[in-house]
Amino acid sequence: VGFRDVSAFAVNGGRDTAVLYDSAATSDTFTGTPTQSLMSGPGFSVRAKGFPTVTARASQNGRADEAKLYGSPGDDVFAAGPLWSRLGAADGSFRIVADGFPRVLANGGTGGYDKADLYGGAGNDTLVAKPTHSQLYGAGFFSQATAFAYVRAHSGGGNDFAAFHDNASGADDFRADAAAGYLSAVMSFATDLSRTEGRRITFRHDGEGRIEMM
Numbered sequence: 001v002g003f004r005d006v007s008a009f010a011v012n013g014g015r016d017t018a019v020l021y022d023s024a025a026t027s028d029t030f031t032g033t034p035t036q037s038l039m040s041g042p043g044f045s046v047r048a049k050g051f052p053t054v055t056a057r058a059s060q061n062g063r064a065d066e067a068k069l070y071g072s073p074g075d076d077v078f079a080a081g082p083l084w085s086r087l088g089a090a091d092g093s094f095r096i097v098a099d100g101f102p103r104v105l106a107n108g109g110t111g112g113y114d115k116a117d118l119y120g121g122a123g124n125d126t127l128v129a130k131p132t133h134s135q136l137y138g139a140g141f142f143s144q145a146t147a148f149a150y151v152r153a154h155s156g157g158g159n160d161f162a163a164f165h166d167n168a169s170g171a172d173d174f175r176a177d178a179a180a181g182y183l184s185a186v187m188s189f190a191t192d193l194s195r196t197e198g199r200r201i202t203f204r205h206d207g208e209g210r211i212e213m214m
Helices: none
Strands: 005-009 017-021 029-032 036-041 044-049 053-057 066-070 076-081 084-089 095-099 103-107 115-119 126-129 133-138 141-146 150-154 161-164 174-176 181-183 202-205 211-213
Touching (some): 066 095, 084 103, 115 141
Parallel strands (some): 005 044, 017 053, 115 150
Antiparallel strands (some): 029 036, 133 141
């Protein structure tokens, strides 16, 4: 009790688990990687090294807490929704959980075939998908997935909006049905219309099974 900086080490094997809590009085940052995690804010830091499973909890006190999650060189899986997120290895070798953070930034890293699922809330949400990263945000939450080879976005209701940006270096394909949009390559393109017409193409789901090009 009373220590400003604390470090914990898992060195003897086994499926050790660490749970890190933020400060209820300040805006704090959690950084999670496959080998170590850090919860820090004004006047304190708590570090966990070597734990295969780490859970970080934010107090949801209306402050701007942020979680930054980083993947491994292998295949990783990321999932995030309003005030929750998970990042782990496809083979289960590590798992990072961040709960209660209104802002979550995940980076798949280099190597492997990384997948991300982004989930919206019950209100009006916005999806912005680009070849390099995708963002899904709405009232009280912001989720971003960077350097993931495959990204899916799931509507949670409301009048949601999606904007897809294509890859300027090659021919792209956009396909859509009543439930979802499926894109080739990294799942974040719009079609070559954005280049041939000299403008950005956006798509809106009207809530009645139709996707409109704007």
